[in-house]
Amino acid sequence: MGVQRLKGKIKLISVFIVCLIITVFPVVTHAMRGDCGYEGGISSGEAPNKSSFEYQEVCFITGEPIVFKGTLKIKKTYKNNIINTTYIYNLDNAEKKATLTRTLNYRTEITEKDNGQITEKTYFQKDPYEVIKIDNVTYTLKNYDFTRSSFIDQKPSINFYSGDIWNKKTYQTGGVNSGRSTVTVEATGNFYGYDQYWGSAETQIINYVISSESVKNGKIDKWTGTAKVTLSLTTTKQLKYEENLPEQSSYKGVYMEKQYNESILEYSCKLPEFDSKGVSTDIIKTKSGSLKIETFPQSQPLSVPDISHLRGHWAENDIRILYSLEIFKGDSSIFNPEQYISRAEFVSAIVEAAKEVPKDPAFEKKNTRTAAARKKKEEEVISPFIDVSTKSEYFASINAAYDRGIVSGDGGRFRPNEPITLADALVILVRSVGLEGMAPGKYPVTTFRDNDLIPYYARQAAFVAQEIGLVKGDTRGYLNPNEKLTKARAAALINNFINYMREGIKKVYTEGIVNYN
Structure with missing residues (x-):
């Protein structure tokens, strides 16, 4: 997957009906800057x-x-x-x-x-x-x-x-x-x-x-x-x-x-x-x-997936968590952990795992339903990739990921149905948190024994992913960057990413800064 983002959306155009309904969505609970004031309390x-x-x-x-x-x-x-x-x-x-x-x-x-x-x-x-x-x-x-x-x-x-x-x-x-x-x-x-x-x-x-x-x-x-x-x-x-x-x-x-x-x-x-x-x-x-x-x-209860057929599988807990969080979608009872995860499926999951930053509830507009707001309007929708139709079930996720700068494609194509490699998955994860700059240069050297096999465009991501603990390599010290990800490995990787967003980065911004000073 190339790192050079397209300058404009390629004009694969289709027209479909967008139902514009303004509703009051539940606000995500979140602590906002300034909730302690500026008086040192x-x-x-x-x-x-x-x-x-x-x-x-x-x-x-x-x-x-x-x-x-x-x-x-x-x-x-x-x-x-x-x-x-x-x-x-x-x-x-x-x-x-x-x-x-x-x-x-x-x-x-x-x-x-x-x-x-x-x-x-x-x-x-x-x-x-x-x-x-x-x-x-x-x-x-x-x-x-x-x-x-x-x-x-x-x-x-x-x-x-x-x-x-x-x-x-x-x-x-x-x-x-x-x-x-x-x-x-x-x-x-x-x-x-x-x-x-x-x-x-x-x-x-x-x-x-x-x-x-x-x-x-x-x-x-x-x-x-x-x-x-x-x-x-x-x-x-x-x-x-x-x-x-x-x-x-x-x-x-x-x-x-x-x-x-x-x-x-x-x-x-x-x-x-x-x-x-x-x-x-x-x-x-x-x-x-x-x-x-x-x-x-x-506290809020999450959905309960049916993954009884995965009892004892090494990734059972990761899979259960992602289904509970509705990051993985579809019928959980037929989930095949050894099946390769496609690029479209992976991006669909990442858009949910790496959500946009919640806005301060104080600034949310309180809208109400109106007849005018329910009116259907015809809009022209442009796909960012020539091989992703606007009618695809994954279009909304891929389009959102593109607009947010998480994915860029390769030569105008996204290859949505191809299995995603570990290298490409790491590029997407690291790009979502904007930590590419942690790497010393554009093509840093990692400590993995197969460092030379890491694609040039994924060198920064692989270096950063190792630094922040997203990947550790296998027992022999190999990353296997070009290996296709199974859904089980993808579940483990995404859950590890979520844990980093919960706890890993928090330690850097609390204990790390306090100890430094």
Whole structure:
């Protein structure tokens, strides 16, 4: 399969009736960027039809870390590449007799590039509001400078992003008669993450400098401290097989798809010790701690395939999972694991396994059925390949894969009925996540003993697939890149890909970044 994508769709034209029905589809549950706000805290993450979340953060303005807990309400609107977001915080710490109220209104400007990449710039839309009360002292926000920028690289089945954030807050306490105190908190941070169907992950690393100046007992007391906060925010879809206990039943068990949201905050700080009168000393104390929010998993039962004839087969579990997820389609009771999988069948499965990135539910249009929307219209449909008819049962999948940049064909042909080779399968999988750039050059050398047999166009994909654990080779160290894939091997490969999208890449964006720093 060639890697050079066709510049235009070849004009194999047929006319068929497309029924344009606008419906309200169920929104895929998914954690979205910004669900924790930009204040260095953690939340319970996105959930269906929710705009209020459990929230926690650590405050350092008094010279000691104080944990605030409460709720965060979020309201978002999107229009003309501009996102307006309002965050309302209501937090407290009963032990410290402390409360924190905050309202922030952001405006995010989105710029889309011709290559599919996106840049975002976020700033305040209205004046920010924040008041912190700790014991009998009130800290009022007098000035807040803020900027946040991010870069998003959109790939067929995943969006990678990174960015930086900077802010500087100035608080005042007291009055003219009682003596004013000023506390300045400056934060500088970076964030790295991704969004995709099987989950999302983001790591934020924020460094704080806290400076205080006050008058105590007629003397000026100045102190400075530092803090580091690391946030790890993940959402993952997992499958759990639940057995059906009654013996007299039509099925043995069912897979449940569960979504888990987990947010972890770790902090360390170096702050001065204070004497009995509350005056800072030259002694610097180091403190650290962590917070964690986990949500109750949302659960959805999947379909139960009939693969009793495959009991004991080495790929039985992989096949059951793909049928349960409706990645494999058709009559499962006659599935032949030793039959070769065609290129059309493989791409049809990959379009389901490597789904497009879910959109933020807040930006989904709420449409209703109308008579006009149900009206059938005649549209001209062009196939991207001269050997794929628009009437083929696989046309929609192949066309979608082409439009998303997952497949490109070879000389205007796709060869849909030919068995797919391992090399071509790896090209499709790696291209779907856009990781070709991980390879050192266009034709890297892998550690497989039959490296020279890997087609030139599949060298990058084979290298990356080995690096991320999609393939390991056989017991003798051979990849066998030109071997035709059986449906059993395809099931194992696709399920391995899904597991990578669930867990493998998540470790890179959480543990990997934290350990690096």
